[in-house]
Amino acid sequence: METSSQDKPMMTGDRTIPPEGARYITIYIMGQAYEIPETLTILKALEFAGFQYKRGCGCRGGICGACGTFYRKEGDHTLFTGLACQTVAEDGMILAQLPFFPANRADHAGVDMDLSPDEQINTLYPEIFRCVGCGTCTRTCPMDIDVMGYIAHFKRGDVARGAKTSFDCIMCGLCVSRCPANISQMNVAMAGRRIYAAQMMPRSEATKSRADQVREGRYEPALAELAQMSKEELKELYVGREREPDLSKPGEWMPADTTNL
Amino acid sequence: MQHGYTPEMLEQIKRVEASRPERLAESQAGKAFQAMSMDQRDEVLNAYHPDYTEEGRRALGIGANKGEVYPEELVDLLESRSFIEGVEVDLSKPDIETDVLVIGGGGAGTACALTAAQAGLNVIVSTKLRHGDSNTVMAEGGIQGADQEPDSPYFHYLDVIGGGHFKNDRGLVAAMTNDAPLIIEWLESLGMMFDKHPDGRMQVRHGGGTSRKRMHSAGDMTGAEIMRVLRDESRDHKDKIKVLEFSPAVELLMDENGRCAGAILNNIETATYQVVKAKSVVIATGGTGRLHYRGFACTNHYGATGDGLVMAYRAGAKLGYMESVQYHPTGTAFPEQNVGLLVTEKVRGLGGQLLNIEGEQFVFPLEPRDVESAAIIRECVGRKKGVRTPTGRLGVWLDSPLIDQLHGAGTVERELPAKYIQFKRFGIDIAKVPMLIYPTLHYQNGGITIDDKSQTTIPGLYAAGETTGGVHGHNRLMGNSLLDILVFGRRAALAAVAAIEAGDLPGAANLNHLTTYADELEAANLDRGIKSPMILPNYATDEIRAHRWNVDSPVI
Structure with missing residues (x-):
């Protein structure tokens, strides 16, 4: 019994060592x-x-x-x-x-996708227009986020700026608990970021075309071949890999050997 | 209260500053510290990596992996009894019936739930803390995926298998690297705020052991962003996905044919139990950092206690690669309040260098993680060139200010916002002074054995994420765990869908395996009165324990 890990104080692994005295x-x-x-x-x-x-x-x-x-x-x-x-x-x-605080979360599934991004946010969370500008949310934020600022960006229709300003949000809910206008800022920001990223940021073309190639099964033969190789053969391929230079420009560098792309 | 570095440490930092101009010039000229040969890697691993030494390990005496040598803390946990063993409960009247029971509400579990719900299945997610409380949120630096032109799943595969010392399960590596571009595309479509160039091209970087730049990121909170997006998406599917928080699974249900049939959940707030019957069960409970092997500090979430491993092992599942543990090279060594916390590999990806007390580089900054960790331990313990903190810890410098000099002022604050804030709270500006770091317990390479459909060795039971073992071999590269959890979480859901379509259903549920396991434990004389799963770590001091009197309290 005395030897079990559960009976030993486990402070060693996660203990602050108080300085002497x-x-x-x-x-x-x-x-x-x-x-x-x-x-x-x-x-x-x-x-x-x-x-x-x-x-x-x-x-x-x-x-x-x-x-x-x-x-x-x-x-x-x-x-x-x-x-x-x-x-x-x-x-x-x-x-x-404050381990939990009730917050309003609007169901995105029902939102009209024909609306512009800022109109979608206004439809989901019309209460942002009740913001009284007291700044308590910003003063409350443990991540030093300008919470009132991002609510203002969303109100003004600047979804991109609202999304970026709120990016560090960890959704602790402290701002929500203090808002006199009953706004659930963290959920407004969550919707804002997802709408911004999915609908306003340009999509990655390389990702799309590579995903299509995967769906077509392009890499399966090469991967199957690797599965059959001896450890020595794999080692040789591994050691012989070309390493993309650290300072290569986006989308410009190509390896000398392009056979398995 | 501490404010920044001590005067002694500030004095030592001057040596880092003295060598910086020369190091900067070399970096700008594309010159890097010489990377190790394969033989040099083996040498430092054998001499200094904790996995390669005998201390603190012993052979497991029971179950499917009997005889294998694991860290003692893990062996203790596996050589244990169920705390619901012998309880009379009518399993024929389940409290909940569902298509899929997902045990664990982190990235793997949520990806699984979303995929199953999308296929029309009803899902219960059981999690012991809040939805999203997991190591996923703590992954900072990125997610790999071979979606750029000079790259492909083929090269990703080579990097993974070489990084894993060619020990990886090849079928799992192929599945993971081939699915990766699909995962990146999926996350993008869900509205994840990837770091992108203005034209939509992904900003990608190198990680330790990568041959191509394929590390995708969202600031330095990539995992947190993935988790909050997946969780938010699941909240839009409440009709299909029901999340039970503070309700960990404590035991699996089996049918008479040895097929998994559901689980017992424990509401830890009301101290009540529920029987869940499920057509498929998916274990996604994550890792074991909170077992604190050998007293190492860890980077893990509070809930990383290996509950799924224990439940699955007791039910007869085979484990694999459990002897292999990942120590992250750069855990915080100062200030005390942050000890053990992760400093993302992205710092080194951006050009940050590791330096000893003399301000000299001693290792290529992006060796595979185990090699990098062993090299740091060697520098401190073997060569005695570490920096000692006021509380006696050892560490080496991670020169973050170099990043601003390489890429322009403001880069550190912009690219590493979470880390910047975390240190600033304690009076350390990492754009101006280096961080002090030392390896920390980070990731469980091993776990429940699965195939490329996330199927465990028990019918009806699937597993995904850190609770599984094999895909990373003996060493995981940065950015492959965020990928792994999503790939195999989704694959588990697809396998559950296929099983249901094929009419593969469990029979009447029982808990007989608990008695069988307890009997084997007693027969082997290994019953030390330990009960599991652990659910939550207990950090009470000796004094507090003494005052608890070891009695059953009238209050739960």
Whole structure:
């Protein structure tokens, strides 16, 4: 029993090593005080305090949006936001995570494809015109995205700019929770990006023609031949590959041997 | 709280800055550090790669792969009992009946669900966290696909099989490389924001071990973009795809002929169980980074605990390549808060170089990942030319500022936005100072054995993505896992469709395999009271554990 990996503390693999003589600080997790060594992220501080996450923890690397967190500091009226996995716990921090928040998502399947991209967005999410321009969403975003800015781009019909401005969105929902106009910004942005990419960005011609060649079965004979080769024969082909130069110009370089293209 | 590098480290960075002008001139002249020969690769792997040493591994004592030597943490997990073994449950009255049960809500599972739904099947997706919580979202640098003129699936195949040390399952490699252009086209049609040139041409780059530029990207959050697009698309098919979040599968159901018949799901919030009967079951539960082999830090998602492996193995499925684990060469070594987190290979694809404490290059930056990792470990441990952090970790420099000098100011921030923000939070501007990195546990090369239709060795059971083994051989190249999950996720769905069309259906469900496995465990004297699957890692400290008193709490 003592030897199982489940019974061993698994902190070795994911533990912050507190520097020698680490100072302990007090943080308030949903109002309750806990003593934790300083330098931990909020996420690791909760685990140190004894919480085992079900909700509110995901990639632990700032990209999945599971651990959006609100906090205040003692004696300060300001409401701060951050990702628990990316924000270092500070003495006197009073925090609560927001593992889920109800958001409006419009079903894209019903949208009229004859409409222009910006009209599609307006049809799906007419509430963007209720934006009061308070900027709380932008101040709330843990990814430093100009949320109000991209909503304004979509309102103005600049779908491309809205899509690009919102690109870093991790859909944590913190902006949604704070919007006085009840806009679900993350879903507006999601629709905007997909509409922009699918309908406005030019399609890749090379991808289309290569996919057609695959569908025609063009490469199957060559791949079948490779399957029959000895390891030595494969090694020889591998070592003899021509490497495309790092600084080759897009669509210009071609290998000397074009037989298997 | 830490703010940026310590004064000592800033002093050491001056050596990187001192050698930079010369390195820049060489890069601009097209000169690179000499890549290793095949013999040199073998030499560094044998001496320094964790897979090639005996420590921390032992032979598995039970099941279809008995006798094979795996990391001990994995062996512990496989030599275990089910925690629903012996529970009385009427399996003849399932709570849910469906065409396809997909276990796992990441990229592979969602691609499978979409493809099955498109063919008109009803799909249940079971996932232990939220839909999309997976290693897919953490894949930063790109997805490979031979869609450019100087390239083809033939060259992609050669790169994959050479990178995998010629150990790969060739049928899987052919399937993956041949499907790749179809996958890129599919993602484009769904509205994925690929990095493109103004005329629509894909921006493609090299990755470690590629002979042609075929790395497609969406900023440095390629996986996150793929996942959010697939998830969003699946939400438009709610009539066909029902996602059960916080409801992991904990055991497979089998029929009397040894065919898979469904699974038991556990709602971890209400602590209740559901019986799901399914015509086909697809395991897409991802990898095992959270087992922390040998205490290595990992780049993986919180849920990467290998649940699908355990369930399938207990039901008799064969595993393959489990002895092979990928350590990503560039995991963060500083600051402490980011330790283990991935620094995308794209940094090196853009021209970033690896440097020792003297500010000297010691390895070609784009060797295959295992070779690159072993070379970094050699530089730190063997040649003692690593940089030591205040907490005693070792690392080497990854010279990101060189990228701006090669491609123009602003390139780092534009091409690596997620990484830029992640370091900036801790006072480190990676456009101005290098990152300190060390290899980190990244990817499970092995897994459940499948064929090119994603069929496991158990009828009615399919598997896709990191939970499978074979396509990458003993080493995966960057950009081939985002591809792998989508190719075999879709193929699993197509196989499920074909099985249903052929009238291949399961009989009455049972859980007899749990007793059989437990008996074998006892007979081999391996029952150490471990129960699995793990579902979530437990990072409680010794002190917290002591205060839990090891009693059944009245509160779930």
